[in-house]
Amino acid sequence: KLxxxxxxxxxxxxxxxxAYTPDASHGYGAQxxxxxxxxxxxxxSIMDEESVKASVRYTFAGMSTDGCxxxxxxxxxxxxxxxxxxxxxxxxxxxxxxxxxxxxLLASTTKAWPEKDFFCQLEPSARKALDxxxxxxxxxxxxxxxxxxxxxxxxxxxxxxxxxxxxxLLYIDASxxxxxxxxxxxxxxxxxxxxxxxxxxxSVDTVLKDPASPLWLAATDDNRKPDVWGTAYLVAMxxxxxxxxxxxxxxxxxxxxxxFLAGQARSMPFPDY
Numbered sequence: 001k002l003x004x005x006x007x008x009x010x011x012x013x014x015x016x017x018x019a020y021t022p023d024a025s026h027g028y029g030a031q032x033x034x035x036x037x038x039x040x041x042x043x044x045s046i047m048d049e050e051s052v053k054a055s056v057r058y059t060f061a062g063m064s065t066d067g068c069x070x071x072x073x074x075x076x077x078x079x080x081x082x083x084x085x086x087x088x089x090x091x092x093x094x095x096x097x098x099x100x101x102x103x104x105l106l107a108s109t110t111k112a113w114p115e116k117d118f119f120c121q122l123e124p125s126a127r128k129a130l131d132x133x134x135x136x137x138x139x140x141x142x143x144x145x146x147x148x149x150x151x152x153x154x155x156x157x158x159x160x161x162x163x164x165x166x167x168x169l170l171y172i173d174a175s176x177x178x179x180x181x182x183x184x185x186x187x188x189x190x191x192x193x194x195x196x197x198x199x200x201x202x203s204v205d206t207v208l209k210d211p212a213s214p215l216w217l218a219a220t221d222d223n224r225k226p227d228v229w230g231t232a233y234l235v236a237m238x239x240x241x242x243x244x245x246x247x248x249x250x251x252x253x254x255x256x257x258x259x260f261l262a263g264q265a266r267s268m269p270f271p272d273y
Contacts, residue, residue, distance in 0.1 A: 103174030162221030
């Protein structure tokens with residue numbers, strides 16, 4: 001079991017007002033790596049620095065010795081590596097997005113509340129978490145079709161194999177931000193982070209650009225289909241070229257019936273599924 005930190009909101013029980021679970025009722029009883037990252041990234045202005053940093057350390061304490069980051073850390077001290085699996089399930093069934101999300105979590109927290117010691121203490125673990133992620137020779141995150149793992153957690157019921165678009169974008173995003181912070185605080189290999197992000201960025205266009213539409217493909221093998229969410233993420237990250245980004249934005253804006261429904265963005269263009 002992981003040590004429960006005294007200042008962690010997870011140690012305050014289900015009535016805690018600041019427990020970082022995905023639901024307000026705390027029925028899940030766990031802190032998901034990707035959910036927590038999105039929360040810190042988007043809502044740190046209404047969060048408490050001390051409790052967030054304690055909970056970030058709690059997530060990193062759940063990393064396995066080989067660098068596999070947990071899908072979630074439970075309030076009872078268990079680190080769960082597999083989406084939907086029991087606490088003792090091995091790293092073979094983990095999700096490929098948790099390593100990049102851990103790096104993004106460290107970066108988001110450090111940018112919200114700058115502190116050299118906090119970043120430099122956890123940076124080696126963030127580096128190890130990225131190193132655990134399986135990648136192709138072209139640098140992109142790779143999910144082996146023979147022994148597949150889960151991919152992006154919010155589309156975890158969709159089988160995607162081969163080179164992965166969204167997970168690769170997460171890796172690039174994390175590497176860029178960790179490179180910036182490593183240079184600022186003079187700990188970690190800033191150049192390596194930047195080089196990896198550059199190699200992967202170049203491969204996104206050559207490997208994953210959809211030849212039949214202005215979008216990019218979710219994967220190269222299973223689910224070789226246009227990825228709406230991933231394409232929007234690429235545009236937000238300013239990857240590819242200005243012309244290709246503009247073409248993708250024009251496509252979505254000019255054809256809303258294909259990309260949006262009841263105020264929500266589809267994951268693939270209508271009528272695909």
